[in-house]
Amino acid sequence: MNQFSKPEIILLKGVISDSGDLHFLEESGEFPFSIARSFWITGVPEGGKRGVHAHKEEMQVLIALQGALEVSLEKSGEVLSFSLNSPNQALILPAMYWSEVIFGKGAVLLGLSNRKFSESDYIRDKNEFDAL
Known part of the structure; x- marks a missing residue:
């Protein structure tokens, strides 16, 4: 079920037209799991940080x-950085990675x-995470 053992960005399907852009997810082998929950975060001030935890x-x-x-x-001392700036980019985030997300204006x-x-x-607790 999970071919993604490391974080990576995948590109989502979409249709780009003069009337607007349509991006979508469909159940397929491209997606690493069935969705049990969705959430969205809005209203974070520019430069604000969310996440700051691991699962x-x-x-x-x-x-x-x-x-x-x-x-x-971050995992086992290795730090990875990703920039997400387009709705056709999806960052796959496996379990046991400490995550911090910094929001740009209006993100x-x-x-x-x-x-x-x-x-x-x-x-x-970052110290607890580091000890695992």
Whole structure:
């Protein structure tokens, strides 16, 4: 089910036209999991940071529906950086990566998850995460 063991950006299908751009997700082998939950984050001031946690088991896909997001991911001392600035980019985020997302002006983040919300899946203390 999960061919994505490391974070990576995939490009979403879409149709670009003079009347607007249409981007979409369809259940297929391109997508790493069935969606159990979706969430979106709006109204974060420019330069504001969200995330700042890891998940034990939950996988996510992050999409900048509007504006730009700078995503920093860390695992075992390796830090990876991703820029999301187009709604046709989807960042696959496997479990057990510490994540921090910095929002650009007016940015809107859409998150898709393979699990329903469970507080017990979160690691919110960076020292605890580093010890794992």
